[in-house]
Amino acid sequence: MKFTFDTRYAHSPKDIQHLDTTELREEFLMPDIFEPDEIRLTYTYNDRMIFGGVTPIDELLEIVLDKALGVDFFLQRRELGIINIGGAGKLTIDGETQPMAPKDGYYVGMGVQHVVFSSDNPKTPAKFYVVSTPAHRNYPNKHLPFANALAKPMGDQTHMNKRTIYKYIDASQMDTCQLQMGYTVLEPGSSWNTMPAHTHARRMETYMYFDFADPDTRVFHYLGKPDETRHIALSNEQAVVNPSWSIHCGVGTTNYSFIWAMCGENQTYDDMDQIPMSELR
Numbered sequence: 571m572k573f574t575f576d577t578r579y580a581h582s583p584k585d586i587q588h589l590d591t592t593e594l595r596e597e598f599l600m601p602d603i604f605e606p607d608e609i610r611l612t613y614t615y616n617d618r619m620i621f622g623g624v625t626p627i628d629e630l631l632e633i634v635l636d637k638a639l640g641v642d643f644f645l646q647r648r649e650l651g652i653i654n655i656g657g658a659g660k661l662t663i664d665g666e667t668q669p670m671a672p673k674d675g676y677y678v679g680m681g682v683q684h685v686v687f688s689s690d691n692p693k694t695p696a697k698f699y700v701v702s703t704p705a706h707r708n709y710p711n712k713h714l715p716f717a718n719a720l721a722k723p724m725g726d727q728t729h730m731n732k733r734t735i736y737k738y739i740d741a742s743q744m745d746t747c748q749l750q751m752g753y754t755v756l757e758p759g760s761s762w763n764t765m766p767a768h769t770h771a772r773r774m775e776t777y778m779y780f781d782f783a784d785p786d787t788r789v790f791h792y793l794g795k796p797d798e799t800r801h802i803a804l805s806n807e808q809a810v811v812n813p814s815w816s817i818h819c820g821v822g823t824t825n826y827s828f829i830w831a832m833c834g835e836n837q838t839y840d841d842m843d844q845i846p847m848s849e850l851r
């Protein structure tokens with residue numbers, strides 16, 4: 571099993587004025603998330619979120635992080651959200667087995683010692699996207715089937731942003747210390763997500779874009795202060811870190827989906843500052 575644990579640092583909004591394309595990608599993009607029988611994680615200094623992919627094929631995979639976090643085991647002072655974007659798999663949580671159908675989610679509370687990931691069939695492997703945030707107490711583990719996600723239809727065809735936001739880990743449904751997580755599915759013919767753009771200085775956010783309609787699909791993810799924006803061109807199954815001070819929105823050359831995850835000062839999903847279009851530069 572190969573384990574990758576990258577670091578991404580926190581920035582001032584002024585920093586991105588000086589970054590060229592390569593540097594911008596090195597600082598904000600996580601290019602390869604799902605590699606066979608690998609765990610690939612990124613630790614961002616933005617609210618210390620850890621996010622990435624766990625892709626078991628023939629092996630059982632477990633995230634082992636102790637010295638790197640100065641703890642005895644990974645979830646000693648953290649909670650974990652999981653969404654399976656691949657085939658059927660399983661989690662074994664401190665010895666108890668939990669089937670994970672395609673699109674299933676799971677919340678693992680602080681204090682759990684072992685989370686083991688596996689695929690049911692190596693030909694149709696599970697792909698577990700995971701996000702972990704610092705925690706201060708245990709809340710109960712919870713299986714989060716896709717059918718139970720809170721579905722919020724948004725947008726319209728005229729604005730090319732017809733989409734459904736599926737909230738898996740949401741404060742109205744369950745307790746967590748910080749983590750909120752879910753995913754957004756754009757309809758065919760729609761390409762803009764979260765437009766008008768918004769900021770939420772109270773929370774940082776990460777995104778993992780996936781389910782691209784064809785290999786040449788690209789999503790252009792926008793970041794920066796509203797009056798000083800940059801973009802990053804993304805291929806399928808790549809992720810980006812968005813600092814609290816940054817807008818985010820994106821446009822694809824086809825429709826697509828993305829998993830978002832947030833943490834920080836509050837758990838109020840609708841606490842967003844919409845940016846008037848006249849302020850974008």
Ligand SMILES: O=C(O)C(=O)C[C@H](O)C(=O)CO
Nearest residue numbers: 733735754763764765830842
């Ligand atoms: O398309 C959208 O709109 C979103 O998915 C918005 C994200 O969930 C978000 O940015 C929450 O703050």
Ligand SMILES: [Zn+2]
Nearest residue numbers: 768770775818
């Ligand atoms: Zn947001």
